[in-house]
Amino acid sequence: MTTPVERLFTLFDETATILQEELQCTYLEAVAETGENVFHGDVLQEEVSELNAKRLKKEYKEIQLDRFTNEEIRKAFQLAVLKGMKEHTQPHHQMTPDAVGLFMSYIVSKFTGKYLALTILDPAVGTANLLTTVLNHLPGKQVKSYGADVDDLLIRLAYVNANLQKQPIQLFNQDSLQPLFVELADVVICDLPVGYYPNDANASRFVLKAENGHSYAHHLFIEQSLYYTKEGGYLFFLIPNSLFSSDQSAQLHTFLKEQAVIQGLLQLPMSMFKNEQAAKSIFILQKKGANVKAPKKALLAELPRFSNKQAMQVMMRKIDEWFATEKHE
Missing domain, CATH: 3.40.50.150 (Vaccinia Virus protein VP39)
Known part of the structure; x- marks a missing residue:
């Protein structure tokens, strides 16, 4: 059984990876983009191909945010951010444990x-x-x-x-x-x-x-x-x-x-x-x-x-x- 945090992290991670390729941006920027999409329940980026937009919308639909607690959302988002920070860490980008x-x-x-x-x-x-x-x-x-x-x-x-x-x-x-x-x-x-x-x-x-x-x-x-x-x-x-x-x-x-x-x-x-x-x-x-x-x-x-x-x-x-x-x- 996956935990709610794992389920949500997988969503952030997989959708950010798709957006990273589509938008030619860093994973961390893609996490911000996908987080925005999750919040609106839609794909806000016009550059995304029709096929991927469909795929993303389907993923976003399957997750209902109001079923998660604030702490579950925070932890899952934090894991995605930490993954992004490992890729290009500047010393001041350290997250408080x-x-x-x-x-x-x-x-x-x-x-x-x-x-x-x-x-x-x-x-x-x-x-x-x-x-x-x-x-x-x-x-x-x-x-x-x-x-x-x-x-x-x-x-x-x-x-x-x-x-x-x-x-x-x-x-x-x-x-x-x-x-x-x-x-x-x-x-x-x-x-x-x-x-x-x-x-x-x-x-x-x-x-x-x-x-x-x-x-x-x-x-x-x-x-x-x-x-x-x-x-x-x-x-x-x-x-x-x-x-x-x-x-x-x-x-x-x-x-x-x-x-x-x-x-x-x-x-x-x-x-x-x-x-x-x-x-x-x-x-x-x-x-x-x-x-x-x-x-x-x-x-x-x-x-x-x-x-x-x-x-x-x-x-x-x-x-x-x-x-x-x-x-x-």
Whole structure:
């Protein structure tokens, strides 16, 4: 028996392969095209031959999207995107691993438990995989969400991904370190793009700009995110473990002390990464505001392997206890 995710992935994969040949485009572009077709239940590309158009329509007809859950749709689409990314990966086209996205969703829902309505921003939205994972795990809340990314293909995939899951996300195809036309957010989530930011002229607007040479993009993203967060709002970043040991970390430290309180730092299991240099953590900040108090002690933990159910249950209990004492839940 195939699972719903496998069935849906096969549809995306087979139809994208047909479109890739017909349109003479990359597999990843074809995934965006076929996702659009699935959403409309039709073949939108005029260049497709009559024979293949018939074949595609038949495939699309056989799949009824409303029989699948959002998470099934997201996972199947993600598998097709990952296949496409393997073909021509640029370093910044790395998708947040699923286990991390799910854990991030759990943490976001814990911190936003009391919110009935909230606004979420992901300033490095990519294909919207992380953002839709979080949205799918916030049932019963009124959520407005925004995503921005400089890469036009990734934004197209994000748009198709959001449509297929019926998640009304407002997407912006732009350099996220330029001014954003979004409401201030209650929550920012971001798998920080790590590296140097090439636009020195724009970087010069930021407090965290480098004294000389290029500035760190990941530092500027933290500053930009805080700028677009409401007072008392929460920020959840996936950060490189080297964030506080780099040559510009003293400046970052001072800036964070002024602007935010650190709620937590959760180190992801080493087993998830090729080497120590690639290792990441979830960094949780709260923007300073009138009623914001720093926790007596921040939520600090080294997470066990996500596949180790027992150790994860112990960790979840510790996190629950922290919330009970710090957040009085």
